[in-house]
Amino acid sequence: MMLTTAQKNQALIQLANILEENYQTILDANEKDLANGREKGFEEAFMDRLTLTKDRVFDFAQGLREVVELEDPTGKIKSEWTLDNGLNVSQVAVPLGVIGMIYEARPNVxxxxxxxxxxxxxxxxxxGGSSAIFSNQAIVEVMHQGLEKTEIPKEAVQFIASTDREATQQLFTMKEHVDVLIxxxxxxxxxxxxxxxxxxxxxxxxGNCHLYLDAEADRDKALAILINAKTDRPAVCNAAETVLIHKDWLAHHSDALFQSLESHKVVIHGDEQIVELNPEATxxxxxxxxxEYLSKDIAMKVVNDLAEAVDHIETYGTKHSEAIITxxxxxxxxxxxxxxxxxxxxNASTRFTDGGALGFGAExxxxxxxxxxxxxMGLPALTTVKYMMQGNGQTR
Structure with missing residues (x-):
């Protein structure tokens, strides 16, 4: 079934509208998940990711409208050339096929x-994870109602409602039915x-993300970026987990650094030099x-130079997001x-590693x-390519 961009956009708008109309149904289901989470003693950061509110439901509905405004990548010619024999070659973006999405306590996903x-x-x-089973099921049921009013069959969106791990294991090996797992x-x-x-x-x-405060980092700029990267949303993968500090910068700005972190209730886990300067640190x-801490905790290490900072990141980084302030x-x-x-x-916060923040829409x-x-990974990442050749009787 070949759908036009207009048909796909119309379907997304329909989904956005029906999600907003049925937000209370979704919140009622989410409360069941939250009750289970409280009973099981889930950590605060985990509960934050699990929690839905009216504003959050409207936010991810708005995210669908933002995707409508993005360029449709499918069918786009990525490159094109003509061989000496007159054969025209085009590299065209096409869908991956069937995507298997495996995720934890984030109903917005x-x-x-x-x-x-x-x-x-x-x-x-x-x-989705078992901790969000009621929320996810309600969201998919609402979206299925919306898809019934569009050109996209509701079967294009499947939800595995089982909380049995064997269902996930089976999905791992369904090569004949699933083209890619995310x-x-x-x-x-x-x-x-x-x-x-x-x-x-x-x-x-x-995201074990690092900030390196270089010897020539501007103090106010460095502290503002550090506080944002650590405390804006501590439970997300682009939050800073470790700050590496040049010894010369620390010698001049340690008081301001510790005061700033303390005022934002950040718990410091430091090396011996940090603990010596700040006995409150662990x-x-x-x-x-x-x-990853995924909380208002941060690891802190003093380094002698840029090379030592790079070596530390090479050893412990997860190749997600890294920043230098200098x-x-x-x-x-x-x-x-x-x-x-x-x-x-x-000179910027790692919190920008996000599809919406970088202009990709939802990720x-x-x-x-x-x-x-x-x-x-936005829309282009969900396509692959095929080569299309146009000839006029060429043979080899």
Whole structure:
């Protein structure tokens, strides 16, 4: 079934409208998930990702309208040339096919992933985590009602309602039915998909993101960026988890640094030099350098120079988002070119590693791999290519 861009856009607008009309149904279902979460003692950051409000439902409905405004990537000629024998060659963007989306406690992903899949001409199979089962089921039921009024069959959006892990394991190996898997969530989920799937995987990644405060970092700029990157939404993957500080910068600005973090209730896990300067800090261990906190905690290390900062990021980074704060253009250039990550920042917060913030509309995840797609994955990442040749009787 070939759909026009207008038909796909009309369907997304219909989905946005019906989600808003039925927001209370979705919130009622979400309350069941929240009650289960409270009973099981889920952490605050996890509950924040799970929680829906009227504003959040309207936000992801608005996200669908923003996808409508984006250029349809399907059918676009990416490159074209003519051979010496007159054969015309075109490389054309086409849908991936059927996308298997595996994710955890983020009900908004149900809508974001559906909108991007349908706009790019794909069908989608959704497998959300058991913690959001009632929310996701309600959202999909509402979207199915909307799709019945469009040219897109509701079967293009499938939801696996089972909370049995065997259902997820089965999805890993359905090569004859699913063209690509996209896992979105914590490290254990992503590793489980990558290590066990026989279906190709578009790998998203966890975000052990770093800020490096160089010797020539502007104090006010550095503190504003650090506070934003750490506290704006601590539970998301583009939040900063470690700050590396040049010893000379710290010598001049330690009081302002600690006061700023304390005023925002950030808990410091520091190396020996940090703990010596700030007895309120906890001595950091290996896990503090390696893992995401997803909370108002931050690891802090003093470094002697740029090279030591880069080495630390190379050792512990997850190739997600890394930032340098400095007024030294040479140091910024070296950092941006040496550090291996999907997104690099000079004098800006890592919180911008987001499809919406970078102008892609809704995103289906942030890829930290190097094949096909890297960084925030919007519509173009959900296409592949086919070569189309036009001839006039040419033979070889």
């Amino acid at each position: 149900t809508v974001d992933a559906t909108g991007l899949a349908l706009k790019s001409g794909n069908a989608i199979v959704l497998k 896992p979105r969530g914590g490290g254990s989920l992503i590793n489980a998909v990558v290590n066990n799937a026989t279906v190709p995987v578009l790998e998203t990644g966890v 001595l950091a261990g290996e896990s503090d350098w390696k893992d 007024e030294n253009q040479h140091n910024a250039h070296v950092f941006m070119n040496l550090v291996d990550a999907a997104a690099l920042y000079h 289906i995840g942030i890829s930290t791999q190097k094949l096909h797609a890297r960084g925030p």
